[in-house]
Amino acid sequence: MSAVPSQTLSPAVLAELKQIYVRIDERDILKNIDFTLHKGEIVTLIGPNGAGKSTLIKVLLGIVKPSAGEILTQPKLKFSYVPQKFNPSHSLPLRVCDLLALEKCDASIKAEIIRDTGIGKLQQSKVQQLSGGERQRVLLARALLRQPHILVLDEPMQGLDIQSEAELYDYVRSLPKKYGCAILMVSHDLQWVMQGTHRVVCLNKHICCSGLPENVQQHPEYQAIFGTNRVFYQHHHDHCAHGDSATPCQHDSRPHIHPEPEA
Template sequence: MSALRQQTLSPAPLIRLEQIQVRIDERDILKQVDFSLHEKEIVTLIGPNGAGKSTLIKVMLGIVKPTAGKVLADKKLKFSYVPQKFNPSHSLPLRVKDLLALEKCSSTLKAEIIRDTGIAKLENSKVQQLSGGERQRVLLARALLRQPDVLVLDEPMQGLDIQSEAELYDYVRSLPEKYGCAVLMVSHDLQWVMQGTHRVVCLNKHICCSGLPESVQQHPEYQAIFGTNRVFYQHHHDHCAHGDHAEPCQHDSRPHIHPEPEV
């Protein structure tokens, strides 16, 4: 059993959602949803398009007010949120370093996060001109500079190439131990779920099933949505790529993301 599975949960959850209902225009978006997240836990929220995953996250963050139900959390709980869409206005020129400067933290921590997310060479770039993958790295770095108790990532792998995606998965997996945060991720990538997650929650307006990844994939509601033949991801990452070839990574054994190769 992997170290991820052996994690023992702290007794009281950091946040608890009870019997959440969201109804918009006479339509149930979420109904009777109970959800909790514990310290240093990595939970992945899966479900088909329109299942209410982003809405559930927004309820947790206080962005959407539920029609019924309760959100129970310490008022001092600090969240960082990397949304699915981030389209800053072109009329507001903003460099990456300006965006990062909005979060106050020690210069040592800042340097570490900038190095580990591989964005050092982007600091003078305009946020509006970043590629999809670069933008995701910058947004993750910014989220971590806030030093959150709960890091919420809504489909964070969009725009990343395969190598960067694997590196980002390794990095996200290391975050609870490294920075003490819990991670809630929305993902359509069933491959990530097996290796990266302590717990999976399958949502389709209501919670269809939740638990360890291998038990969730046996659940009839899960199989009705995703089928029975989906093979989960088995990633064994012991190399890193600089440019177009993979080499053993000897310069730093800690999980980190490499910058895009210089053109």
């Protein structure tokens, strides 16, 4: 069952999964999944470990073949995917600039993306030698250079320090307006879910509940998984951390991520 371009989708819908089942080695990984992604939406998939979040993403991307169900997409739909794990081979030396050159993109947009993701100084670095946080920024930049209709992020905050994480959240939230893409993210960070997301889908092999973040957290299946006494974080930052100095940021009011402090 592969993704088939469909003329039957409404123009506002980018992709739709209908009654998807994934069964591996006689185990149900996903059951009866109905899921729709609209233009410009930010949707976060939440759920416990092993709930099938990455598998659902891979079904949408066409990497995992469902045992049953249907995948409908707009014609010529372009995805970008930042996977949970990215371990480039040490036997294949690759600089950041080489990785980014794999995506053809208008030079001014490329310069903007490199600046906003804070990776300007990493261009000559070897991809294999990047820190976890640097790698996440580079992978996000590369994903954006594709200028996708759907940007898929599987736990993109891994390896980021708290300041970079907050900046990345702000940046990601700005992307639908800036580049016209929809965002599908897997996250365990319920603070992000409540603050940054238009819609939440709570998965535990099946879709337990979905909707506006404030509604989902009232749902009994959500509460059974995550509990009832979560205090959601309110993120406010009016300064940027460059190294140890939290001085007001003078250089840019748009969401952007700062480079990691130099040693």
